[in-house]
Amino acid sequence: GNSVTQMEGPVTLSEEAFLTINCTYTATGYPSLFWYVQYPGEGLQLLLKATKADDKGSNKGFEATYRKETTSFHLEKGSVQVSDSAVYFCALIRGSARQLTFGSGTQLTVLP
């Protein structure tokens, strides 16, 4: 079946550091891939997405590239801010499926 594996957290960085959160997936065919962000006490918000191989999703300085050859969709940001502290979820959906498959989430804390 489909699955998403995220790097285990928590991740703690200093402000302006480079961020990578790894996400790999298992799915047949060509799934769509998503990153969601959950700020403290809030629901999940769509951060970025990619619907086909080699697509790059980007938003708010975050980027992720859909790599079919490595089945990966790693989230990156060149310079994190304290306000980026949140839980980040990678997710996928394949074909005509009706539900997203989520990873377990990665807690990010950015220190001033």
Added chain:
Amino acid sequence: NAGVTQTPKFRILKIGQSMTLQCAQDMNHNYMYWYRQDPGMGLKLIYYSVGAGITDKGEVPNGYNVSRSTTEDFPLRLELAAPSQTSVYFCASSWREVKEHGYTFGSGTRLTVV
């Protein structure tokens, strides 16, 4: 647009009590979902609906019931609350083309069963 609205935001129940968590969306989305999120854990799908009058079980449906009488509303019912149902509950909705758009989430209901 309000998006996905969940009520209440917080609730404390006693064991054996019942309650309904409300979810409404104003985006005319076809699909709606209920998830629970336990501390430090990911999301688990409870129930989902692909349209009015159509519901289906997710990964963890036991102890819950749903109905979808309109496109806008998708309430989640807990009949006999148990401590294991202490969690944060999220409602989400989507267009039929989930692959293109993903979900829109509500802000959650934090439920404690004591």
